[in-house]
Structures are given as structure tokens and as C-alpha cells.
Amino acid sequence: MIKFVYSEEFLKYKEISHPESPERIESIINYLKKKGDFQFVKPSPCNEDDLLLVHTPELIKKVKNNSFFDPDCPNIPNIFHYACLSAGAAIIASEISLEGEIGFSLARPPGHHAGRNNIGGFCYFNNMAIAVKKLLFKNYRVAVLDIDGHHGNGTEEILKGEENVIYVSIHQFPAYPGTGKYSFENCYNFPLPPFSSSKKYLESFDKALEIIKNFSPDIIGISCGFDTYIDDPLLELSLTETDYYVLGKKISSLFKKTFFILEGGYHISKIGNLFYCFISGLLYSSETGVSK
Numbered sequence: 118m119i120k121f122v123y124s125e126e127f128l129k130y131k132e133i134s135h136p137e138s139p140e141r142i143e144s145i146i147n148y149l150k151k152k153g154d155f156q157f158v159k160p161s162p163c164n165e166d167d168l169l170l171v172h173t174p175e176l177i178k179k180v181k182n183n184s185f186f187d188p189d190c191p192n193i194p195n196i197f198h199y200a201c202l203s204a205g206a207a208i209i210a211s212e213i214s215l216e217g218e219i220g221f222s223l224a225r226p227p228g229h230h231a232g233r234n235n236i237g238g239f240c241y242f243n244n245m246a247i248a249v250k251k252l253l254f255k256n257y258r259v260a261v262l263d264i265d266g267h268h269g270n271g272t273e274e275i276l277k278g279e280e281n282v283i284y285v286s287i288h289q290f291p292a293y294p295g296t297g298k299y300s301f302e303n304c305y306n307f308p309l310p311p312f313s314s315s316k317k318y319l320e321s322f323d324k325a326l327e328i329i330k331n332f333s334p335d336i337i338g339i340s341c342g343f344d345t346y347i348d349d350p351l352l353e354l355s356l357t358e359t360d361y362y363v364l365g366k367k368i369s370s371l372f373k374k375t376f377f378i379l380e381g382g383y384h385i386s387k388i389g390n391l392f393y394c395f396i397s398g399l400l401y402s403s404e405t406g407v408s409k
């Protein structure tokens with residue numbers, strides 16, 4: 118059973134002509150509502166102690182006071198509230214998965230480019246890193262798999278060298294943010310040149326899953342982006358609807374507690390269908406009666 122962590126508040130802010138738009142999530146929600154009877158859970162904002170697990174007090178203050186300038190991260194009124202709500206949704210998604218179901222945070226702003234002391238790439242606070250830190254405090258062993266088409270430089274920066282966690286990312290390189298070329302310590306990077314085939318992507322994906330299997334985590338957090346799509350306006354990767362179904366199925370075949378956090382994906386008219394293909398793959402084993 119998947120529970121989607123979602124609030125209509127995520128649709129309430131918008132910067133004209135910015136690719137990270139409320140229409141992205143609206144498209145996913147409309148598709149889910151049309152396709153089936155899914156459960157939705159409302160998030161509440163995380164608190165400042167949660168933010169301090171991964172961010173500096175200076176960064177938190179800047180976001181709170183709207184005293185920052187970054188061309189990719191618009192200075193939206195009340196962005197602190199939305200960013201705390203998004204991080205709160207990530208935490209709830211991880212708690213749902215600990216209870217044995219699948220938690221999927223359908224929130225914005227995304228988080229994987231936010232570092233300890235910097236915003237960037239449409240991200241203000243690092244939703245995944247916050248959820249992971251809370252799991253590490255409870256002594257869980259955690260693997261993060263980042264399948265957004267960009268490298269999650271913020272998540273890597275925050276989790277590198279930490280005990281009991283690995284960060285594994287498959288992404289286009291070169292591309293924004295220019296990191297993720299090499300693997301080191303507990304960070305495993307699979308850079309793919311622009312226009313790599315979906316076959317190449319799936320080969321890297323299988324290697325990434327092998328690393329995760331060998332690490333034997335208690336729980337997996339997936340930074341889930343759909344900008345790996347062949348017609349995504351921001352990147353040049355090659356995944357199709359069928360590939361998203363395959364990715365979902367492969368993740369499901371790990372039989373691990375898993376939670377998901379939405380990151381990027383900017384093809385508004387397709388993202389609903391891509392998302393639905395992905396969760397159909399995820400639910401494959403329960404549809405066919407294989408126990409999870």
C-alpha cells in the first residue's frame with residue numbers, strides 16, 4: 118500500500134515561468150485521482166531542531182527572513198513555511214515506511230541540491246538528508262538512492278563520511294550542478310553523458326542496486342525525479358514510460374522498507390503518466406500476490 122504525503126498548500130506558491138511549478142504536482146495528483154483510490158496523508162511542518170540536524174543556523178535564518186539571493190531559488194513570500202512543510206512531508210514518508218507501508222512525499226520545494234550552508238537548484242532545505250538524519254538517530258542503517266537526473270550535491274555533502282549511511286546517485290554528467298563525477302567514501306556516483314541510452318541507464322541502475330543490496334540497509338530513501346525522461350526540458354537523458362515501470366519493479370524486488378521523496382521532473386503534460394508508470398512498477402509484486 119502506498120500512502121502519498123501531500124498538502125494543497127504545495128500548489129499555493131509560484132514564480133512566473135519558473136520550471137519548478139505547482140503544475141508539476143497538480144499533474145501527478147490529477148493522474149492519481151483519475152486512476153485509482155489512493156490514500157493521502159497531510160504533512161505538518163518540521164521544526165527548527167529538525168533543520169539544525171543538517172543545516173547551519175545562518176542558512177535557516179536567511180530562508181526564514183527571505184534574506185537570500187539565488188537566481189534558481191526565487192525569494193517567495195513565506196518560502197520558509199513551504200520548505201518546512203516539504204521537509205515535514207519527507208519525515209512522515211519515512212515514518213510510514215518504517216511501519217511497513219510505502220510513504221511517498223509529493224511535496225515542493227525539492228531538496229537534494231540544498232547543502233549545509235547553501236540553497237541552490239530550486240532547493241532550500243534538504244528534505245532527504247533531514248529524514249535520513251532522524252533515521253540514523255534511531256540507529257537505522259540507511260541507503261539513499263538518488264534517481265533524479267541531476268546529481269544531489271547537497272545530500273552528498275551532508276551525508277559524506279557519515280556512519281551507517283550510503284549515498285548512491287545516477288545522473289547526467291556534465292550537467293547542473295557539475296558534481297558527481299567520482300565515487301568516494303560512502304558516496305557512489307554513476308555519471309552518464311548526455312544522450313546516454315536507457316539501456317546504459319538501466320545498467321548503471323542495476324549496479325547501484327547491487328551496492329545497496331551489499332550494504333544491507335534497514336531502510337532505503339529514494340530521491341525520485343522524473344527529469345531523466347527523454348523529453349524533459351532540462352536534461353538530455355532517455356528514459357521512457359516503460360523504463361519508469363521497470364525502475365519501480367526493480368526497486369520493489371529489493372523487498373526493503375522504502376520511502377520516496379519527489380525531487381525534479383519538468384515535463385508538465387507527461388509527468389503524471391510517468392509517475393503512474395513508476396508506481397505501477399513499484400506495486401507490481403503486491404499485484405501479483407508476491408508478499409512484500
Ligand SMILES: [Zn+2]
Nearest residue numbers: 265266267381
Ligand atoms: Zn533534477
